[in-house]
Amino acid sequence: MEIASRVILLLLLPLFNFVVAQNASRGAQEFHVGGILDLETMVGKIARTSISLAMEDFYAVHQNYSTKLVLHIRDSMRDDVRAASQAINLLEDYNVEAIVGPQKSSQAVFISKLGNKSHVPVISFTATSPSLSSKSHPYFVRATLNDSAQLNCIASIVKTYGWRKVVTIYEDTEYGRGIIPYLVDVLEDIDAHVPYQSVIPPSATSEQITLELYKLMTMQTTVFVVHMSFTMASRVFIKAKEVGMMNKGYAWIMTDGVTNLIDSLNPSVLKSLSGILGVKFYVPKSTKLDDFTTRWNKRFQADNPTDLPLKLSTFGLWSYDTIRLVAEAAEKVGLTNATFTKPGVTRNSTSLETLKTSGNGPKLLQEILQNQFEGLSGNFDVSDRQLQISTFQIINVVGKGWREIGFWTAQNGISRQLNKSRPATALSGSARDLYPVIWPGESKEVPRGSQIPVRGKKLQVGVCTSGYPEFMKVEKDYITGATKASGFSVDVFEEAVKKLPYALPYEYVIFSTTDDRSSEDYNDFVYQVYLKIYDIVIGDITIRYNRTFYVDFTLPYTESGIAMIVPVRDSINRNTWIFLKPLAPGMWFGSVVFFIYTGVVVLILEFLGNNKNVRGPIPSQLGIMIFFSIFEGKELVQRFLSRIVLIVWLVFLMVLTSSYTASLTSMLTVQQLQPTVTDVHELLQSGECVGYQRGSYVKGLLEELGFDRLKIKPYDPDDFHEALSRGSNNGGIAALVHEVPYIKLFLSNHCKGYTMVGPIYKAAGFGYALSKGNPLLRDISNAILNVTGGDTMIQIEKKWIGDQNNCQNVGPLTGSSTLTFANFRGLFILTGVASTSSLLIALIIYFYKKKHKTTKIMLDNTNLPEENGINEENSELQEGNQDSTGVEQNTQRAGQEENGLEQQTSLEMAAETSIVMSRNGSTVISRGKRTTGLQVELM
Known part of the structure; x- marks a missing residue:
């Protein structure tokens, strides 16, 4: 491979010479830029082809630029020391104004320090470790995403499927370690714990990887987040498939370090990834991108004729856009200050101390940070010294390919469609927000996240016989040696285990106590959990404050x-005077008071209405009053207001009588x-x-x-x-x-x-005790809530405690059936208002009529002629005598007739005329209403 790479470099030299010659012919100034890649890696090969096309495409469009990049690509050969050496060479021998592409985060750390010293911007499109910060490396620019940008997306996936325990698997490198502390914190924020972190060194053999995977199989957790380079990840997943960890029940989440290269992975490696979920940087589709991909494929085959075809990855697009970023910044800066200042050095100084300082560096860095454009990878903005967080694509590897199941954005969280706008947080989401997933083992069932450990021991459940066998009874089978437990507490525990989202094997282990079953014995029983003798202890164990110092309790499963x-x-004392008990003393007193008040009101109303039946001696009037209060008495009551008062009072008596009867019946028949x-x-x-x-x-x-x-x-x-x-x-x-x-x-x-x-x-009730921080605590507590909130708990209580509904003494007892004044307050108010308002209305009418008639008589007397006074007086006297005689006759006839009451009433309304003669012979005529007929008085 090294010989082949050197041959490729020799083939590229004529092309670079041709470019330089063209620039010189047009008078373009050379802007030297260094490039450091691992040319033997997949990312390095993809980036090299993308950089070559970027140079051609950019200057084909911008032929009038006064500057032109001259690239000096060096191969680090996957070695950090060699990468640093090549960077020093580029700075010393070529006076490069910028360095592009330290591929590994470990390489970028040291080269960024060189950039700080020489004021040369270092731009990496592959170094994603969060440890590379702008505070410590001001001349470092990350033309890619920080690894921590994807953490919220991963946490949203974990929360979406309800997993509460996750194991991280990462390689022991700067890249692998950098993300883990941040990942653990984000998972803790959604209440998902990381019980174990698996670290695999880059030099690990296949046997070491297999042993580590077997170790993971002994744990209950079956959800894994893998953060590795694609080379290490390929080895791990192949071994995971061999040991059976890519079967049903497991869940794997891959970070973007591998999924961004998913299309370039070997088919055999891709097949071993079948069923995993991956987080991938989303690149919007466009016609420009499709055309570039076609050209890129052709160029890659030409650049690497002996290699297998690779597909363009996100890293290739970022390298393409990085060249455009540097080229545009170089044109804005120019070469007016293209000077390198060499520091004063001593005779024995090292090469690092003799590094020259770029005069264009600060301004070039500023132009790079200010530049923003729409590149092949989407919005390319490094104003914050790193590519801004954009959209992540969630993929599901199936067979030898992958499919999209959703998206994640910081604004909308997880969603199936990218443009779906809904109020959400970055960590929100549900399984319905993603398309169905084909999980490992070609399963469509969402993994529970935990299962029976392949090589784990059963859960040790401590039990002991309680002073109440209904709650806990333990027996030892001396033939099989097994411990059998039964009782209310046992049934609740077993039902709760059935409700867990995973199978939990357990066995009962007996704990011997003294005969008194004291709280001190239970303290010792609970303390066995702290000593790690038992994983959990169950029974009628009261949740007490002093016990929480060394154990954690589940939620209580009994009433507290x-x-x-x-x-x-x-x-109730059923004696002679029991008939008085239905009404409270206050009720008796109130009833009597209103009884008297109502009779008095009706008596007054009838008196004002000139009802003759209400006139007479006091004993007679008292009897009439009592009669009015108890009976309706239509023949005695004549006024409309009186009838209203009696109707309301009758309603009151009906309600009171029925209530009194019911209460007395209850006292005589029901035991209180x-x-x-x-x-x-x-x-x-x-x-x-x-x-x-x-x-x-x-x-x-x-x-x-x-x-x-x-x-x-x-x-x-x-x-x-x-x-x-x-x-x-x-x-x-x-x-x-x-x-x-x-x-x-x-x-x-x-x-x-x-x-x-x-x-x-107040007491907390009964609960189960587990060790501090035991991950089972929350699961069992939730399962207990599930059991106690349903019909299952009712059936368990009936089985061991009995049906509480059959016992009337359980719970609050019914109070006395005595009726109080407060029970009838509304009726009393209604009766009082009716009586009082009727009385006030009658009084107002009476006084109004009296005043009106007095005024009329006075006006009539004023208008009488004086000259006819005596004649009129005599005439009126005669008329009065005649009227008096007529009245007396009518009165006698009324006493003889059967309906004398009505006629007598009409006769009593006759006017009475009184004639009074003064001493001086004058006569005064006075008329007024009387009930005894005509009366003449001589003064």
Whole structure:
């Protein structure tokens, strides 16, 4: 290969001489530019052909330019030292104004330092390592993307398919290491962890690569992100296919270092990549690009007649656009300051100390950074000293080719169509936003991300018999040696494992405790996880603060809290006066008050309406008032306002009567149970004894609440019923303080006679303990949520605890059925408003009529003629006597008739005339409404 490359260089020399001669003939000034490529690599060969075409195309269009690039290409032969040596040679012997193409990031680091020293811009279209920054290398320009630009795209793919664990595989080079810290941080931001990082040195043998892959197979994680050069990646994927890691269940994501060259890979290598996802720089299609690709293929065959055909890659397009970038900048700068200043040196100085400084360098760098154009690769903008982040294409390798499944942009995230505009973040996306993928093993099922380790051991699950066998019971099969566990906690754990997105093999390992099953024993049990004896411990383990110092707990799978078990008693005393209990004292008082008020209002209304039935002695009026309040009494009530008041009052009586009847019936037929103790503070004030389960941490809680130690008694579960039934005064306890799950279990066996009060104290409930940072923690917690939120949990509770719906004492008890004033507040308000408003309206009408009639009579008296006064008085006196006689006769007839009430009412409305004669002989006539007929008074 070295001989062939030298032959190619000799063939190219005449072409370069011809170009120089043409420039000289036209008077164009030579602008020397150095080029450093690895001509034996695929990228180097592709770049060399692209650079040659770029020179021809550019100056064919710009023949009038006063400057013309003269390229001095050197082969680094994949060696960093040789690349540095060639750069020094170009700077010393050819006074190059710029250096293009340090191909490897490790080469670009040192050559950029030379550029800093000599003020010569160094432009690389392949060095992608993030370690190359403009701060430390001000004369370095990256005409390609920074490797970190693709990290958000990779993270979006991981999040899209719901993977939470990823293993990185990278080569131990400047290029490979540079991206990994940034990749881990981005994955952590989406809550995807990197449990292992696989590093493969460039010098690794096939056996070493195989051993590393076998190691990865022993892990649960099956999602891998590969960041390598295409040469190393080809070796790794071929071995991965051999060991079975390209089968169903695995997922691979390749960075753009390989996918940008995907079309140029060997078909055998491409076949080993079948099923992987890749991130590829997106190049917009155009007619210009198609024409260039055709010409490029022909030129590559001519330049490399003995090599296999290669396809144009993104790196080739970037090299093409880089030459245009430098050529346009050179024309703007010109060669007016084409001077190189040689520093003062001593006699024994090295060649690095004798490097000359370019006078055009700063201005050339400025023109390069300011130049922006639409190149073959798309928008070519290096104003930020590197190519700006653009669009990434997500591809899926299938067979010997690849297909596009979507795009990623910083504005829209992942989408199937490039121009799809939607509000999104850079890390958003779902599987529906990508086209279906053919995964390794030609599977269409999305890999879960984890599976059974090929050589891993089973999960060690610690179990121990609980004081409540319903929650955990452990038995040892002495024939097979297997440990069998059963109970509520076991069923929840096994159902949660079934809900995991991957298979999780496990086995139970028994832990022996003392007979009292105290909290101290459970502390030791949980501590075994910290000692790495068990991977996880399950059972009725309370999540407590002191235990979280050395283990992590899953989400609780039981109801949380600490409550009391107390006896219940009938709250109603069925004695002689039980008929008074349906209504509260306030209700009785309010009803009586409104009863009296309504009767008084109706009595006043009828009195103002001249109803004769309401006139008479006080006892009679009191009886009428009571009658009005209870009965409607149409024959007694004549005014419309009175009837409105009575209708509203009747509605009130109907509602009150029906409610009273229902409440009294409930008291006589339904047993009303109430707890003997409703609050823990009642126990503190009364000084009664309380109990707790022996060995439980509840004892310390009771002491913190202020209970006397002599009043706190420990009991075993079998003794709870007897202690509560005896009571505090008979050597027992008034209440038992316990955790809610245990209380529910007790009440399922002793449904009658006891109830739960509380919770009186917050507790986290029962959970499973795992080691700190265990990746299973989140998965099992999510699975527990899945179990507890569905019908599965109900069935497990019925199996081990019983049907809680059959016990009326579980949960809050119904309160007393006594009706209070507040229950009927609305009706009271309605009745009061109706009565009061009717009374006010009647009073207003009464006083208005009285005032109107008085005014009219006074006006009539003023208009009487004085001369006819006596005659009129006599005439009126006679008329009054006649009227009086008629009234008396009508009154007598009214008393004899059957409907005397109506006629009497009409007769009572007759006008009364009173004649008063003064001492001096004058006569005064007075008329007014009276109820007793005509009256004459002599003064």
